[in-house]
Amino acid sequence: MNIAVVAKLVPDLVEELSIDASGAKLDTSFARFIVSESDDHAIEEGILLKERFGGQVTIIAPDDEGIDDVMYTAAAKGADRLMKLKGISAAEMSSHALARAFADVVSELKPDLVLAGVQAHNDLDGSVGSLLAGFLGMPYVGYVSGISMQDGQATVRKEYPAGLIAELQVTPPAVVGIQAAEQPPRYVAVSKVRQAMKSSTIEERALTVVEAPAAQHIDRMFKPEPAQHATMLAGTPDEIASKLVEILREIGVI
Amino acid sequence: MSTVSASRSQDYYEAMLKATPSGERLRLCLECGTCSGICPFGSVMVYPPSRLIAALRADRFANVLKTDALWMCVSCSACTAFCPSQIPLTAGLMARTKEELLLRGNVPAELQDALANSQRYGNVLGESPRKRGDWINGIVPEVKVLAKTREPVDVLWFVGDYASYHPRVRSTSRALAAIMNLLGVSFGILGPEESSDGDSQRLAGERGLFEMLAEKNGKAFSKYKFSTIVTTDPHAYNALKTEYPRLGMTYPVQHYTEFLADRLDQIRPLLKHEVKAKVTYHDACYLGRVNGVFEQPRSLLRAIPGVELVEMAHSHSNSLCCGGGGGGMWLDGFQWEKAHVRLSDLRVQEAIAANAEILAVGCPYETPRFEDAAKTVPGASGLHVKDIVEILLEAMGPERGGA
Numbered sequence: 136m137n138i139a140v141v142a143k144l145v146p147d148l149v150e151e152l153s154i155d156a157s158g159a160k161l162d163t164s165f166a167r168f169i170v171s172e173s174d175d176h177a178i179e180e181g182i183l184l185k186e187r188f189g190g191q192v193t194i195i196a197p198d199d200e201g202i203d204d205v206m207y208t209a210a211a212k213g214a215d216r217l218m219k220l221k222g223i224s225a226a227e228m229s230s231h232a233l234a235r236a237f238a239d240v241v242s243e244l245k246p247d248l249v250l251a252g253v254q255a256h257n258d259l260d261g262s263v264g265s266l267l268a269g270f271l272g273m274p275y276v277g278y279v280s281g282i283s284m285q286d287g288q289a290t291v292r293k294e295y296p297a298g299l300i301a302e303l304q305v306t307p308p309a310v311v312g313i314q315a316a317e318q319p320p321r322y323v324a325v326s327k328v329r330q331a332m333k334s335s336t337i338e339e340r341a342l343t344v345v346e347a348p349a350a351q352h353i354d355r356m357f358k359p360e361p362a363q364h365a366t367m368l369a370g371t372p373d374e375i376a377s378k379l380v381e382i383l384r385e386i387g388v389i
Numbered sequence: 390m391s392t393v394s395a396s397r398s399q400d401y402y403e404a405m406l407k408a409t410p411s412g413e414r415l416r417l418c419l420e421c422g423t424c425s426g427i428c429p430f431g432s433v434m435v436y437p438p439s440r441l442i443a444a445l446r447a448d449r450f451a452n453v454l455k456t457d458a459l460w461m462c463v464s465c466s467a468c469t470a471f472c473p474s475q476i477p478l479t480a481g482l483m484a485r486t487k488e489e490l491l492l493r494g495n496v497p498a499e500l501q502d503a504l505a506n507s508q509r510y511g512n513v514l515g516e517s518p519r520k521r522g523d524w525i526n527g528i529v530p531e532v533k534v535l536a537k538t539r540e541p542v543d544v545l546w547f548v549g550d551y552a553s554y555h556p557r558v559r560s561t562s563r564a565l566a567a568i569m570n571l572l573g574v575s576f577g578i579l580g581p582e583e584s585s586d587g588d589s590q591r592l593a594g595e596r597g598l599f600e601m602l603a604e605k606n607g608k609a610f611s612k613y614k615f616s617t618i619v620t621t622d623p624h625a626y627n628a629l630k631t632e633y634p635r636l637g638m639t640y641p642v643q644h645y646t647e648f649l650a651d652r653l654d655q656i657r658p659l660l661k662h663e664v665k666a667k668v669t670y671h672d673a674c675y676l677g678r679v680n681g682v683f684e685q686p687r688s689l690l691r692a693i694p695g696v697e698l699v700e701m702a703h704s705h706s707n708s709l710c711c712g713g714g715g716g717g718m719w720l721d722g723f724q725w726e727k728a729h730v731r732l733s734d735l736r737v738q739e740a741i742a743a744n745a746e747i748l749a750v751g752c753p754y755e756t757p758r759f760e761d762a763a764k765t766v767p768g769a770s771g772l773h774v775k776d777i778v779e780i781l782l783e784a785m786g787p788e789r790g791g792a
Contacts, residue, residue, distance in 0.1 A: 149510065149515065149516065149517045150517050150519065169509070319498055319501070321494055321501075322491075322494075322496055322500075322501035322504055322505055324488075324491050324492055324595060324597055324598070325508060325595065325597030325598040325600075325601050326492070326596065326597030327492065327597075328597075329597060
């Protein structure tokens, strides 16, 4: 089985985010980048599929700073091919443009399954996986947390709100949006990542202009503005309690 | 490091002998069982050291690799200290076996997070590396961050992960900074350039990560001029004293209790206020048992007027681990599932049995661990857990910035 996993880096929320001078996008000059959480799960699910059903796993990602580490770590987990899209940065692209950039490379690989993280925290115009399925003309199932293969058919477990899970049968080739891998992404020892750096190669693909349909236009980006401040009650515990009772009475709760 | 690979399980033994530091000494094991008897988690380990060696000798190492019980080892070094054949069990056999488990992906999920955080952020807590020096905000006189001042200092203070980020332990860092300032010590910190010392990660089997972190710290050390390193954390002290030199980085290093004990003549006149309390001191594994620093912390406590020092049932080289070493700090849930007891609870019970009012510590793992334990152990509501520097500062009084 031929499995392609598309991944991207997103700003790491461990650092505070700021908005640049234009007022319409993030200032990424001081941001740290980390692989999008559900993409990390997509990589893990790809490796699990390979371990259970055989096949080859290819990781494809734009060339953002830090992507090499992500790729070598994936290789240490068991990924076979690493492909970096030169000249594009996920931080600067809409989901439409990124999906368009992935489409040509992915279709060349003739994959049975394409795995993508179901969402990323910086998706402003839809998820990359569903858009990629559109460009490739493949079916798409999102919010998947488990895949098994039998007789060339994939059975995927799709999560619905309220704890419902559906099992759907999908005929490859298809794109699957991964919500969570069947096990948390595994830890790879530093020594294994260092070995992978020596033994694996990252293939580079130069991309010419990415033609993508216009997505949205962003007028303004801003941090949540508190509409109303909380009222702090001061005094002894008894005083606070009676004030609280008074307020609750006022608003008709008691 | 690559995994021990062997077609016949017989070969594991020979391979482990070669792969383990001073592994040859394993041949000297008498199978006396002292190590497994003294191990604080020996009863739930399945393969405590003596059984692990027996399994190696009996071609059964493959069975060891199938269990996860070895992750109960808290690297407290009690087995090593009492082994009559002086086999380096903790740093050798146990750490190397954990490495075998880790390379095979047999790692409890809780521990993975701490290791992944160390890889990515250089600290086990997963905090922003840029905020590592934020705890100094507001301290007067200002604590020097070497990258900013670029001045030579006498002391490079290696603060460490918990003392930099953990809200409870940060207050002990501020207390130590206040004392250093009072003593007129010329000191500075690395701030965002400091990474985790990596020692607990090494003892949890992540040797490659330890080396990566050590290299980062070594690079930072080499940029600045200082004459000695003082650490908050006994694990950092152990790493800098014993392990970093093996990687070609040798610096004079002291734990802060040694550093302050050397300045007792200067400190004594500052201790003007009585701290009237029975105080017991918990010997941290990597300060006491492993590195022989028993007297300095006690001499600091004895210098405080009003303090009556009492000893717990386990003390000095026979001290009882708080449960945080060798990865235990990040395996609380795992340890509870296996043992249904926390070593920190046992230690707090010992402090109560010794009639102590203050449990004094000198390791950043311990203040939060023992304070948590004291919340649930019956009879511990009156027990205060304090770092030695906090008690010193209290004795220096409010005019000195103490409580």
